[in-house]
Amino acid sequence: MTKSAVKSDSDKRRTGATSTGKRVSALAIPAWLPLGGILLVSGAETVRVTGAHRELFFNIDHFWVLYMLLPFVIGIILYGLVRRSRVWRLGQPIVSGQITRESLRSAFDDLPVRLGRLVKGGGGTERVLRDPYSGVMHLCIMSSMIVLFLVTALLAIDDYIPVEILVGPRYLGYSLVADIFGLVGIIGVAMAVAHRWVRPRTAWLPTWEDWLILGGLGMLLITGFIVEGLRIHTSEIDVNPEWSYWSPVGYVVALMFSGVKISAALDIHTTFWWIHMIGALSWISLLGYSKLNHLVLAPANAFLKRTSAPGKLDMIENIEQQEHFGVSQLEHFSMKQLFELDVCVRCGRCTDNCPADIAGQPLSPMHIIQDLKSYATAVGERKVANLVQGHDLNFGLDDEAPMVGGVVRDESLWACRTCGACVEACPVFIEHVPTIVDMRRSLVMEEARMPDTVQGTLETLERQGHPWRGTPYTRDSWMEGIEDQVPEWTGEQDYLYFVGCTGAFVDRAQEITRSVVSLLREADVSFGVIKGMESCNGDPARRLGHEYLYQILAEGLIELFNETGVNDEQKTVITHCPHCFNTFLNEYPDMGAKFQVIHHTQLLEQLVDAGRLVPRGDGPEQTITYHDSCYLGRHNDIFEAPRRILEQVPNVTLIEMPRNREQGLCCGAGGGNMWMEEQGKSRVNEVRVEEAVATGAESACTACPFCVQMFDSGIGTVQLDVEDDDKLKVLDVAELLQAAAVSEGQSDA
Amino acid sequence: MDVIVCVKQIPDPETPAAAFKVDEQAMQVLPAQGISPVISPFDAQAVEAALRIKDASGEGSVNIISLGPDSARDAIKHSLAMGADEGYHLKDDAFDGGDAWTTALALSKAIQHLGVPDVLIFGRQAADWDQGTVGSIVAELLDLPSATVLRAVELSDGGITVSRVVADGFENIDLPTPCVLTISNEFGDPRYPQLRQIMQAARKQVTELTAADLGLDASEVGSAGARVQMHSLFQPTSDVEVEIIEGDTPEEKAAGLVNALREAKIL
């Protein structure tokens, strides 16, 4: 029996997916390059330049002013951050509980995972590197800042310790490295400026912050070179010209100043030195007041991000005793959620990857975070002031626009597919989905304000135990005519096949259900189905924000599982619905679930590997593109199992869409949008179908009954004028495998 | 303004036909597995109308009465969760097997028992048997003016202005209070209860009233007092024949369809 579905939080262990290859560890570059440079030069130049060195405060009087300013600057930075932290501390210690040892511990559980992420994602900026242009740009700036900081610090240290390190060839190597990284920094800044000027993404428009930070940094680097050039011009070039070659940029600058008289040059040097130093201190103060704070906050957020599966939503414990449901006020957010708002660097990656935004619908995750951030600045600070003055938290805030419905519009919250593309893309590890769902919770449970379609879905869930309003089918319609081929669950079998609502109530999905049954029978798997008694596991209610209804439905289903002997560590539940899969695997443990969970693609892959299902080679040649379901792929890291099944079917050629795996685009159904009316320029499923059609594949394969439906309806509009035979065909992996691996007589079961 | 709404708990009208069964012998509808009864949709709209009247008048109360078995409590609780004030459950074995007449009789007694309010509201019909008569009978029994099948209700000077749905349009009428109104689906969707209200409603007491409490004798209500006799109950079967009209082009198919319709004397 598979253990691939054992609950846990580390990514690879939960599933059979493999890693998609190593990425460059960016951290290594700034650390090794300078050291290598210094060693190289010291080796090459040992003989000639034994005395090379320079003074720390060449040509500068009153340099102590600098040391006086230093604590002041640190104070300014700390003041900014501490002031901000008062807003963060308005939030709840954890999502809905009290400050307990437990809740504190939850921020530090899985320490190795968190530390790994801190190093790789925070320090190594793993995600920034995904986009080559921005990756190189960011790497240039970051490495330059780190190296120049170290270089400056080293020079100062060297000056104050009795032994001289920076002398002779070592000094020259040092100069060269400093010069190179100064230049690298300038290149990075130029790239960043060009990025904003030449190809600003629609999602982000640069603001004063961008220009101040970039302009400031550019100025620092340039003045640094001017100061160096003037020092070389006035003290080095004539006396020890061979030293100056090791500061190539400074040397060029010195040549440009060569006509300037030494005395005048010394004056200019002093001026620029002070501009450079005061500028550096002012610039670094931005750390407490602008998005430059990501230098510190981004690694912190990499550490603080939840270690649970990304598709998991947190439970509202003791929901009946809560004073509010979900988030309608800043202080209802967790501290982490408020903190996160300040980490956002407005890079737009989340929005660029958001299916709703791509389809021209009214949602941009970046703007949600940014609008909340502005609100936290304006209103959060006033709440803090109220607290300080002993007023009620909301004193004098009655006229403010409400946060939910005002600052963040209802239609934005409803357009979210909870697909996690934003979370996956965010270089500073912001988790948009829980924040969006928390606000939905307040819309649904607190205010009962929702689109009619959502209300209808929730009412159907309440009354009929499934979300498919108006279905002509019953739970067992799919097995009409093959009842005797569907084994009833007895509690003795290894696997329970949980059909789910879609597999039961939607005719297209019933075909998938029958395929799965037929494959399980073909492979002689010991399984059963709970006939007639299944009910929804609550996923749609939960994603739609109705946590209470979710808990009622989940309790009901767990009770059924308890009564029928499913809720047992030795039993495994098979689902073909990734939404059921995610809920059972990641969310049901909170409700007391003990059983194992496996997605049909995982099981089918094992059965093919074990030779219990043998795809035949007599089918026609076909090209297939695989569409990743968000709840299987991004949320649960199952990318390869379905692909490997397809690869093992002879005559199948797999073609990838440009957006695949972690970067896969949602079909549009997630987050309850399966049951909603879409608003906006186009529909998400049409965008995705166009991408599939563009690959030239004959069929699109997926592993989710929602995706199949979304594709089918998207094809209806995208390929309106295409002959039926030439239209894209849509199949579940199980259907494709059934056609290839189940002999004819069996295939109706 | 004080309003009383009479509501009924019924088998979910969204029950798929395949799950809907009747016991022809006992002449009863069998509850569908896994599908719980719900408040009749028209009645939920009636509660919505009552709540809007109360809001518009800025004062008064909305009270709920329901006659039925234990499960009728849920219809009352749902109405309370929507925002109604008090609930009254007419519950007595003696009410079993009644018809529209006995129901209306019991309701009218209960209304008199509670005090006739400014406005009495019903759904246009219960979505199970679709008779649509209880509201009108209660109006007769209490000798009140009534307007049925309404799509809009507004307060006006000293009374109520309503808009009725009629075959060829709408009919606008002024009524004095007290009066009886029945609400149609055109009125619009009822509100979805807030979770806090659902929880408060769950804790609220519902007053139970028996036939005796209402001064009714067991012989007047339930099957004993019923004036309608049921002779048989069955699910009609319908035969559907499907003919696919062939044709190479949409035009040919359309022409084929027209011919077929002509042959069937539909055109």
Ligand code: SF4
């Ligand atoms: S979860 Fe998906 S749909 Fe929702 S904001 Fe993020 S990217 Fe957009």
Ligand code: SF4
């Ligand atoms: S939330 Fe993350 S991805 Fe989105 S703009 Fe902010 S930093 Fe970039």
Ligand code: SF4
């Ligand atoms: S989560 Fe599963 S059970 Fe619930 S609607 Fe989806 S398919 Fe049905």
